[in-house]
Amino acid sequence: MGLSIESISLENTNVITLKDQPDLKQDRIAYLSDCFKMKDLGPLKYFLGIEVARSASGLFLCQRKYMLNIISEAGLLGAKPSGFPMEQNHKLGRATGALLEDPTAYQRLVGRLIYLGVTRPDLTYCVHILSQFMQEPRIEHWEAALRVVRYLKGTPGQGILLSATSDLTLEGWCDSDWAAFPLTRRSVTGWLVFLGHSPISWKTKKQPTVATSSCDVEYRSMYAATCELKWLKGLLLSLGVHHPKAIKLFCDSQSALHIAKNPVFHERTKHIEVDYHFVRDAIIDGLISPSYVPTTTQLADIFTKALGKLQFDHILSKLGTYDPGAPT
Template identity: 75%
Template sequence: MKDLGPLKYFLGIEVARSSAGLFLSQGKYTLDIISESDLLGAKPSGFPMEQNHKLGLASGVPLSDLEQYRRLVGRLIYLAVTRPDLAYSVHILSQFMQEPRSENWKATLRVVRYLKATSGHGILLNSDCDLNLQGWCDSDWATCPLTRRSLSGWLVFLGKSPISWKTKKQHIVSTSSAEAEYRSMAAITCELKWLKALLLSLGVQHPKTIKLFCDSESALHIAKNPIFHEQTKHIKVDCHFVRDAITKGLISPSHVPTNSQLADIFIKSLGKSQFDYLLSKLGVSNPHVPT
């Protein structure tokens, strides 16, 4: 056993300390990805994935070198540990590991060109933290063109710092957008419950009700309505789970406008202006670049 001093670099993650808090980034790892992709001289991209893409229906030429695609996407998956802005792109690209096509490869290289413009980005774990949890959840209904399963995305803050996020395709087909939103709400409720227990094991009490922001009025109505209607019986388990959390004071769901929904960045490809706006709210930035 050796005391190696203050943490600065571990498994590709760089840690910078200041009075503002801990800044986590993977700058060297990012530059290695760009260099390995032979894109050091390429034109940077302003956002990782083009809007209204049709990658799920790609019909181009299958790639001859599957290992190259799988290796690059695998490295992007690890990079997303400190880059929530990559969560959606990595989720989409990782679905084509078995038979990637030319369109998928081009989309992957676009993500690398985005990294070229944001190689120093990371997340700040703010020292000015009240240790209160806050959740944001959203869904994109029937977004998969092949299975019509919906996409869930959620984000959890501890104080002002993002500590947990996820983009995931739902397990079954939802028959309405409200149902898809409600499943996302149930998923983040499970995560918030676990995080609260984790904080307690570390000696951090969290007596306050956790704020949960959702942009679906229908899902919020289902969560607060104690009566089961015929249309909601097929999601009865999720209904009980979320309502129990509300009754016990674990969460307090409230509505947020769609254009201010932070979890929107985890469920769809956005234009540059909206992407940059949500990115600034997430706290993803490069502290070494003057603003």
């Protein structure tokens, strides 16, 4: 097994790399070589399809080669790029077209798109939708998957910039789309977490039960985001990074924020009692500080529904993604 030794020691917010301590680095390499069959391959540049580029700006992660392989395999190298990955107000859940004779190609394509989401948060929602039809994909689902590939053709070098100048503070955004799925009327939860100005965690997930109001689903999305923030804060602490301030969590539901901040437990919220107490305790303990943000500027909106091009491009520009080959 090969491994790039680029370990860091964190104390408060001061970062000391092993490059600055060559003797310590060699001791670590020798120790790991004694314990495991491994060798030092130098600075990380490529690993499992993820390309890593270093500069004074920070670390840039992308999957350009992997992405080009997807486009080539789909036979769309000469196709016209799409401006955004999925049609707004799509009806894929009610598709009635013919079933694909061989679903293998669809399953393989969607599986590769899932892995591509490691460095492409803009694909999270559309991949979440497409992956629900793996067993019996129809013509409409295949065409929607090809549209995602055509979108990739227009942004092959896009990835995540982990900025070197960002402070080590967490910030969360959460949102939901009530009764989004027409067949089951279950809602969608989406959340996004930044470390400084860099996105480090995001997710789209269908809620396990049917909610009776939009307030319920928004509160459950706040609960999901709070769980992630609590875990990330613990992870940073294990690396020596202390986060004493309450983490900002932005939500676009006034009613959910009112329930979260109101110490009176309402009768109408008993069916989400566990979520309620978890979020309330997080606020009391100073873990999170929920704030209202208008829906038009809610960054997590891109994880809960298919957006039009203008709104999609606006949110994408705020996500911390970067394309070094794009014209400026």
